[in-house]
Amino acid sequence: MTDTEAVPGTDAGDGDDGLTGHGGEHAVAAFRAHGIDTMFTLSGGHVFPVYDGAVKAAEPLRILDVRHEQSAVFAAEATAKLTRRPGLAVLTAGPGVTNGVSAVTTAHMNGSPLLVFGGRAPAFRWGSGALQELDHPPLLAPVTKRAATVHETERIAADVSDALTLAATPHRGPVFLDVPMDVLFDRGSAPAPVPARIAPVAPDPDAIDAAAALLADARHPVLVLGHDVWMGGAEDAARRAAETTGIPVVANGMGRGILPRGHELLASRARAAALGRADVVVVVGAPLDFRLGYGVFGGRDGTPPARVVHLTDGPGQSAPGGGAPAVSVRADLALALDALVEAWARKAAPRAYRDWSAEVQGAARTAYQSDRALLDAGGDSIHPVRVYGELLRVLDDDAVVIGDGGDFVSYAGKYVEPARPGGWLDPGPYGCLGTGLGYAIGARLARPAAQIVLLLGDGAAGFSLMDVDTLVRHRLPVVMIVGNNGIWGLEKHPMRSLYGYDVAADLAPGTRYDEVVRALGGAGETVAAPDGIAPALARAFASDVPYLVNVLTDPEAVYPRSTNGV
Incomplete structure (x- = not known):
């Protein structure tokens, strides 16, 4: 099973009149087709056609220029995080691209959908020492979902569209494309891009049933909500899951706010106590990295380690340090959460966790009161x-x-x-x-x-x-x-x-x-x-x-x- 499926018949150009113009116009058409309205950039001659395309488009693209390329990429990532659509950074060749690498890596680690569109030294001069000549994709490949060069003007729109679809496909992340300067300035004709629809993936029923069985037998469960819950539009399903089951919640990253401050199940102020005494921890939309003790929970006061249920939206989200989770589910997170709650409710006697939740909330209140003096x-x-x-x-x-x-x-x-x-x-x-x-x-x-x-x-x-x-x-x-x-x-x-x-x-x-x-x-x-x-x-x-x-x-x-x- 794949994480997404493109709807048949949505390849670039279906039913459209097509594009004619220089490479920058082709790129901007693809940006617009994916709902992008702003490019973040620092001016550079290698990408002038993209600026020209943005200014002259039927719906001009906003050009927001910054003082350092990493800020352009970080701004694009913030846009992606808050709108839940791919952000766009346009960087000139050589140092323009390399100045953005730490920011691209940040987006990669965060699973943020992003396209970095780079300039590149001219293809016809390649290897002769042109200004800012550097083969960027090998540098970007380890920290992107794809890093590639577009070698033909006629391929720019289709490749940009594919890159934006890939960036938005769970597990989300940045994609890098560069285009040689001569290819970008050149003119050509191509089909207009039509974005493919990303279909959600349903969870494996057997894995969901195994997770529900662990949860139904738990006495001290904890639900951890991470960044991908928000990015995947699963925040309503996550809140329903918490409130239906009554399980205390710890939030990480952009999982914060899914249960608002003051919510009776929010256990962030008692995080160490809750995770230290947990017997089952359901981690949703977050990797089992150092922020979550590499997936090792429980063990406080001599209790055995907690069993871990890990719900992710794509492969590669488990850190190896703590060992394999008891149950792993890879699917659309909203579908997985709803299915888990439904399966949990079908168990013979779904357990109420009122005493446990009250204990965790007591620890949270104690922590808050002890902090009043500092506030x-x-x-x-x-x-x-x-x-x-x-x-x-x-x-x-x-x-x-x-x-x-x-x-x-x-x-x-x-x-x-x-x-x-x-x-x-x-x-x-x-x-x-x-x-x-x-x-x-x-x-x-x-x-x-x-x-x-x-x-x-x-x-x-x-x-x-x-x-x-x-x-x-x-x-x-x-x-x-x-x-x-x-x-x-x-x-x-x-x-x-x-x-x-x-x-x-x-x-x-x-x-x-x-x-x-x-x-x-x-x-x-x-x-x-x-x-x-x-x-x-x-x-x-x-x-x-x-x-x-x-x-x-x-x-x-x-x-x-x-x-x-x-």
């Missing part, structure tokens, strides 16, 4: 948690919160719980710093009426803050909050613990990142005392411009970290 902390220095105490008071339910950083954003992951699905963006398992400004650009376009809040560590800010210029030029208001402790917190404290000293872990204390933003045409201010946070946030949200609140936080505050990944 409201005063004193001479600013604990990072106090920033989130103030932010939570002013966040709208439809806000998009973006995290780009180490310790500072780790606190956000613990304390900022979205009210709705699709309200949280972070770098994901690859852990690449520098996602922030690109994600903010894409988020502002995808959610034009929502609050967009970018949380930056001061280390992370150094990777992409210049793209505030992009926000300003394109009139994209975003509220940025920098947790400025003057150190690389994820490195300084662990190195001290291991060796008794640290090196290369200090930044300039009190750096005025807000002045950088003002110099680029935005606004901002520095906050040095706890009672200054709330009024600064009020000014930021009221400003309607890119606004950075530079909060000087306590460098001795250390985020507590688990040693087992859960």
Whole structure:
């Protein structure tokens, strides 16, 4: 069984008049056919025909130019994450493409649908040392679903259409195509692209029945909802599954918000306790990687390891470190979740997990109460948690919160719980710093009426803050909050613990990142005392411009970290 099936008769050109023009016009026609309305790019001569095609199209494509190619790819990925349709980045040849590789890798690790369309040195000069000549596909192949070169103008539209379909096919991910400069400038005729429909795949009934049997016999089950639940449009099915069964829920990545903050089954604040005592863990739409203890749960207080049921939308989503799950189901996640609940309900006496759920909720309430002092902390220095105490008071339910950083954003992951699905963006398992400004650009376009809040560590800010210029030029208001402790917190404290000293872990204390933003045409201010946070946030949200609140936080505050990944 394959993950998708193309509907017969939907190959490029069926029933259409076709295309005539240069290669850039062919590419833009394919972009438009797949619902893409914006390309993120940094200008380069190798891809000029794509810009020309975008400007002259019957429905012009928005060209949003950035200051670094990685921001273009990150912006395209944010668009993909929030719209659940492929994003598009157009990069010029050579260093234009290689500057985007870390961002492509991030999208690959996140399973985000994305097309990176690259320029390429001319085919007729290949091998003679043309400007920015590089064979890109071998570099991109390990971190994409496909990496290829289009060698004929007449093939551009069809190959771009196929690439976008592949990117959107579960398990989703980035695809890379480059086109030689002479091929892209050349003219030709070709059939107009008509996207293939991606048909959902039904789950194996036997696997579903085996999973339901494990669940029906469980006493301490936990449901883990991951990124692909949102990306696959399975958020309603996931909420139904939780509320029908009464199983406590832990959310990861864009699984956050599927159960809104305050939901009685949301166990994120008691994550370690719930997963530590679990006897069956149903992981949906997330790989069994380090974030989930490599799939090893249970074992607390001498209990045996939990049995794992793993629901994925495609192959290659299981990390090998923890061993094979007891049951694996690969299918459309909404269909799989509904089938699992139906099979669970058919068991002789579906178990109610009220006592277990009450125990987990008690642990969550205890954790919340113990944290109240930090959320409201005063004193001479600013604990990072106090920033989130103030932010939570002013966040709208439809806000998009973006995290780009180490310790500072780790606190956000613990304390900022979205009210709705699709309200949280972070770098994901690859852990690449520098996602922030690109994600903010894409988020502002995808959610034009929502609050967009970018949380930056001061280390992370150094990777992409210049793209505030992009926000300003394109009139994209975003509220940025920098947790400025003057150190690389994820490195300084662990190195001290291991060796008794640290090196290369200090930044300039009190750096005025807000002045950088003002110099680029935005606004901002520095906050040095706890009672200054709330009024600064009020000014930021009221400003309607890119606004950075530079909060000087306590460098001795250390985020507590688990040693087992859960």
